[in-house]
Structures are given as structure tokens and as C-alpha cells.
Amino acid sequence: MTAAARAPGPVALSCGDPAGIGPELAAKAWDRLRDSCPFIWIGDPAHLPQGTPVAELSDPSDAAAACSGALPVLPLRFPAPVRPGIPDSANAPMVVAAIERAVDLVRTGAAAALCTAPISKKVLIDGADFAYPGHTEFLAALARVDRVVMMLASDRLRVVPATIHIALSEVPCALTPDLLRATIEITERDLRNRFGIARPRLAVAGLNPHAGEGGAMGHEELDWIAPLIDRMRGDGHDLTGPHPADTLFHAAARAHYDAAIAMYHDQALIPIKTLDFDTGVNVTLGLPFVRTSPDHGTGFDIAGQGTARPDSLIAALEMARDLAAP
Structure with missing residues (x-):
């Protein structure tokens, strides 16, 4: 069988923090997807809920055949016992190793795409000297790309924050014309190439309340955000804005764009978590491979409760x- 005819590999699912809800969710997802979406879980089989059928594999290409009867697992042994809801920094290096292994599978073509279960940044910092604000930045480093974009997506909304895991007080300095332009370009390119939208329509939010209210509530919109949008529109980008963020996410507004560009983390995540808390997906744009993640955290407070x-x-x-x- 030629490479072109070979069946696509499974989705590689990294385990995330084993003290969180990741192992439980992996087992539940397998039970629902066993006949429609083969994936291989990368983690310690001992962390899965008791009674989960497991097929330990060394070759991800065997996942599709195994998936109907058991959860395919690429085993990684963790050093410390796991108690649900009580994270242990001693396991942090293996959480990182699971991500690295999953990325390697995708980059070599052994897996078709990457999906990551939630991690605790504090646990990784304490136990593995993790030097990144989050998954997104770590994946960019592993892929050796300078800039990536975090998109939150569901059937109701796609939204992209231009700045991500920084304090709100740092946003006005971090938000630059170069950053906003790159965010728009990466979003547009992946909407076209990955999502199949021939001419993506992007709506850009303002930074300040009421998009600055003509300078009465801030000058960034007048000084450079609106001029940048105008220039990019002249270059052929289908852009509108800057829009007041408080009127950008209701149903009638959403009908006029394929994705919204927000200026900071909560401006983007509050609307999508309000609209689709249970089915929103985190997608990293700008990587040389597909990466998604559930749009929630580790759930330490409910881990182990089923x-x-x-x-x-x-x-x-x-x-x-x-x-x-393909």
C-alpha cells in the first residue's frame, strides 16, 4: 500500500494531569467514539477508571483495529501514585513527556492529529521547570514556529484572542500592530486551509469599552487599530471593526462573520463559554499539524467522582x- 493510499492514523490524545478528569474523560470518550473516531491515549493505564478495557500498543497504526473493543493506549509509566483531585508535581515530567510523545507521533505521521487533555501549569512549573504560560506556547516551541494563535470554536462561534495568558494590565503594551496583523493573517490562513472557508470574514473587537467611543474611553482604536484594519481591508482581507465587544457576540452579529478577533483572553473566552460551555473546542492555529483540546480545565474538584x-x-x-x- 502506498503512502497516499494508507489509512490516516489515529488522533493522539495526551493524558494531561492524571489527578484531574482527563483519564475519566478519555474512557468516556472512547466509549462514545469507538466506532467513529479512533484515537490513542498516551499515558499510564493505571490512571484510567477501574474496569476500562485497555489495549496497550507500541504501534499507533494498530489503534483503529483495537478501538472497537478497547481503549488504545501508548503506555507511559508515571513515578508517583495518583489520587484524584490531588495533583502531584512528581508526575509533572511525565505529563510533559506525554505531550512531547504525542507531538512526535503527529510530526512523523504516525498520528493524524493531536488532542491534548488539560494540564495544570502550576504543577508543571513546580515539578518540571515548565517555562511556558500554557499548552499553546509549549506546542509552538516544540513545532519550532515563532507565532501561533489560540482559537475557541463551536458550532455557534469561533473567536480568537490576540493576547492570551498575560495579566490584563499588560494587554495594552503587548497588543501591537504587528501582533494584531499576524493574528488576523494566521486566523484567515487556517480558516481557509483547515476549515475550508474560501474567503473568511473576520470581525475585530475594540480594546476599550464601546471601541473607545471616539476617543472618550481610550485612543488605541483611533490611533492604530482602525487604521490597521483599513490597510488590511485594502490589501484584500474581509475585515470589519473595530466593534464594541459588548455587541459583537449576539446571534444577529455572529451571522456576519466566520470568526471574531478579540483583544484579550476573557474578551474571547467569556462569550464562547457562555454559549457553548460543554462543547467548545480549543484549536491552535499556525502549527504544522492539527491540535485541539477541550475548552475546560483539569477539574480537580470533581476528579474521580464519575x-x-x-x-x-x-x-x-x-x-x-x-x-x-485529506
């Missing part, structure tokens, strides 16, 4: 499969 909903992880796995499809 109550965590797998909807967002299922949506993330299905989106990873669909975006990676």
Missing part, C-alpha cells in the same frame, strides 16, 4: 479528526 462530562473532549477529538482529513 460526574465529568466528556462532551468537550468528544467535540475536540472529532474536530481534530475532521480537520486532519
Whole structure:
């Protein structure tokens, strides 16, 4: 069989923090997707809920055949026992190793796409000297790309924050014309190439309340945001804005764009988590491979109780499969 005819590999799912809800969600997702979306879980089988059927594999290409009867697992042994809800920094290096292994599988073509279960940045910093604000920045470093974009996506909304994991007080200095232009260009390119939107329509939010109210509530919109949008529109980009963020996310407004560009983390994440808390997906744009993640955290407060909903992880796995499809 030639490489072109070879069946696509599975989605690689890194385990995330084993004391969180990641292992439980992996088992629940497998039970729902076993016949429609093959994936291989990278982690310690001992962390999965008791009674989960497991197929330990060394070759990810065997995942599709194994998936109907058991959860395919590429085993990594963790050094410390896991207690649900109580993270242990001793396991941090293996959490990082699971991400690195998953990225390696995708970059070598052994897996079709990457999906990542939630991590605790503090645990990784304490236990593995993790030098990144989050998953997104770490994946950019592993892929050796200078700039990536975080998109939150669902059937109702796609939204991109231009600045991500920084304090609100740092946003006005971090938000530059170069950053905003690059965010728009990367978003547009991946909407076209990954999502199949021939001419993406992007709506850009303002930084200040009421998009500055003509300078009464801030000058960034007048000084450079609106002029940048005008220049890019002249270059052929389908852009509108800057829009007041408080009127950008209702149903009638959303009908006029394919994605919204927000200026900072909460401006982007509050609307999508309000609209689609259980099925929103985090997609990293600008990588040389597909990466998705559920749009929620580790869930330490409910870990081990059997109550965590797998909807967002299922949506993330299905989106990873669909975006990676030839």
C-alpha cells in the first residue's frame, strides 16, 4: 500500500494531569467514539477508571483495529501514585513527556492529529521547570514556529484572542500592530486551509469599552487599530471593526462573520463559554499539524467522582479528526 493510499492514523490524545478528569474523560470518550473516531491515549493505564478495557500498543497504526473493543493506549509509566483531585508535581515530567510523545507521533505521521487533555501549569512549573504560560506556547516551541494563535470554536462561534495568558494590565503594551496583523493573517490562513472557508470574514473587537467611543474611553482604536484594519481591508482581507465587544457576540452579529478577533483572553473566552460551555473546542492555529483540546480545565474538584462530562473532549477529538482529513 502506498503512502497516499494508507489509512490516516489515529488522533493522539495526551493524558494531561492524571489527578484531574482527563483519564475519566478519555474512557468516556472512547466509549462514545469507538466506532467513529479512533484515537490513542498516551499515558499510564493505571490512571484510567477501574474496569476500562485497555489495549496497550507500541504501534499507533494498530489503534483503529483495537478501538472497537478497547481503549488504545501508548503506555507511559508515571513515578508517583495518583489520587484524584490531588495533583502531584512528581508526575509533572511525565505529563510533559506525554505531550512531547504525542507531538512526535503527529510530526512523523504516525498520528493524524493531536488532542491534548488539560494540564495544570502550576504543577508543571513546580515539578518540571515548565517555562511556558500554557499548552499553546509549549506546542509552538516544540513545532519550532515563532507565532501561533489560540482559537475557541463551536458550532455557534469561533473567536480568537490576540493576547492570551498575560495579566490584563499588560494587554495594552503587548497588543501591537504587528501582533494584531499576524493574528488576523494566521486566523484567515487556517480558516481557509483547515476549515475550508474560501474567503473568511473576520470581525475585530475594540480594546476599550464601546471601541473607545471616539476617543472618550481610550485612543488605541483611533490611533492604530482602525487604521490597521483599513490597510488590511485594502490589501484584500474581509475585515470589519473595530466593534464594541459588548455587541459583537449576539446571534444577529455572529451571522456576519466566520470568526471574531478579540483583544484579550476573557474578551474571547467569556462569550464562547457562555454559549457553548460543554462543547467548545480549543484549536491552535499556525502549527504544522492539527491540535485541539477541550475548552475546560483539569477539574480537580470533581476528579474521580464519575460526574465529568466528556462532551468537550468528544467535540475536540472529532474536530481534530475532521480537520486532519485529506
